[in-house]
Amino acid sequence: MRIADGYGVRLVAAMSLKLEAVTKRVGPEIHLQDIDLDIAPGSLTVLLGPTLAGKTSLMRLMAGLDRPTAGRVLVDGADVTGQSVKRRDVAMVYQQFINYPSFTVYENIASPLRRAGLGRDEIDRRVRSVAELLHIEGLLDRLPAALSGGQQQRTALARGLVKEAGLLLLDEPLVNLDYKLREELREELLSIFAERKSIVVYATTEPLEALMLGGNVVVLDEGRILQQGSTIDVYTRPASIRIGGIFSDPPINLIGGSVEQNRLVLGDVVVGPRTAHLGNVAVGQYSFGVRSNALYVNRRSDADMEIRGIVELSEISGSETFVHVAHNGVSWVAQEEGIHSFALGDSIDIYLDPAALFVFDWRGGLVAAPGRTTA
């Protein structure tokens, strides 16, 4: 589709991307196994997974930088599996700040446009507008080596965006930046993505980042897709313990227990009522999971269950405090708003609302999840 806008006529890609049973092996190692993905035009997909989950491998296959060992990659329904990256409509931003060191920021951003054979004025307009978007308009004459890390990554992002490729791949673009810069850039990126018509694929290890970006999430682990769906759905209903662990930071707290006729036993001492979503769970042994942000140092309601433990560690992160509490050999992490100090070794009570419990069966599959209001 060609449309006219403030930049003059340009091609607006509305690409769709499909991966069919894609497998990537390098020697004896399996990097990706049977990946099936269907990405709708103009959507934002977050690849979430721990390091070595295969996020980068998957992106490289989508880009056409690597060729899958088996399976097909389809763009707009056409098989592009073996097609060279030069002929794909793709832009990628790497985790490391990758720019052409010998080009100025301006030339870096302009290089994809120059190769595309655009006119001088058109290039100038587009470079300046994207530089303004990323607040690097004052740095256009500098070389990348003379920039800070954040500015270098902004340059790399600008080059990724300026091309208006149908597929924009971002491989943990913010991970090497400091906390404040990351927050700032993430917000800007969100508004930039909203205006894009291209597919955006964003890889991250951080659950919080995935939640902020929204869109769809694909949870990857050890080269397999564990779950995919809208980000908020996957967050509120992680299909297994492993997904709960990946999609929680700190990882979801787990404890074995049982659902009995009219009460709930966590570990072997804590007893609570069997309320809300637990009502439908059959009697038996289960693993219970609770996110740290649903554990409290103060009692909130009478229904709260009380867990007595010993403070192992207390870490302050930004405006939150994480308290690690040992209870019966299980370590729990509670996330408390504000900055608190807890003496190590002190006895402490932490509280949880049974309505916030995830219930998993012995294989690790989800049996019951809290309603959305508690998530």
Place this chain on the structure above:
Amino acid sequence: MTLRKRHIGLLIYFGVLLLPIYWMLNMSLRTNADILGGFAFVPTDPTLDNYLKIFTDPSWYSGYINSIIYVSINTVISLSVALPAAYAFSRYRFFGDKHMFFWLLTNRMAPPAVFLLPFFQLYSTFGLIDTHIAVAISHCLFNVPLAVWILEGFMSGVPREIDEMAYMDGYSFPRFFGTIFVPLIRSGIGVTAFFCFMFSWVELLLARTLTTTDAKPIAATMTRTVSATGLDWGLLAAAGVLTIVPGALVIWFVRNHMAKGFALGRV
């Protein structure tokens, strides 16, 4: 400024290192009679006659010209062959790549004399004896492996992602290589050129054997100064000084890049 003991030690060491070069310079400024006549640390009656003779006598200055020609040809060939080879070794995994890389280096482990006869026989057959190209090609046997080795180190220091990004930006390989990649490793190219130059410049055995008159290198000219009247000491010393000059100049140009090469452990 006070001279500490350490400094004095270093100065003495430096002096000992420079003494032969100084002595050559000293001799080059004196006449044979003066040199043989007595010991003088500073020439009492300095003369530039020796240098004048070298610059005016074709049998002398053509030696320099011949050397410069085949050294330049060799450097150009070595670099243009080694650049793609080093890129392949640095970027691609292929069957036997590591063995091949090591095998390249083993070419340098044999002394040039080993290859003397094969080269002579081969070049005689093709009528290449006494041409600049013959010497240049024979030196490639030693310089290409070295060049590949050094360049591979510099190339591996450039993130592979830059290549990929260039392809995504729409660069063709030759264009990417010429406009992006080569500028990134220019210090490596400088250092490599320097090593090719130096080896080829000082190599005597092959250069002398493969040439007779038309392409005779300066090193060979210098070994033929023995005449019925004995050695021409002053002339030989002046030729020696002039032989050092190009090397010193090239070192001056690449001195900053050399440090980078040393840091990579490839020089």
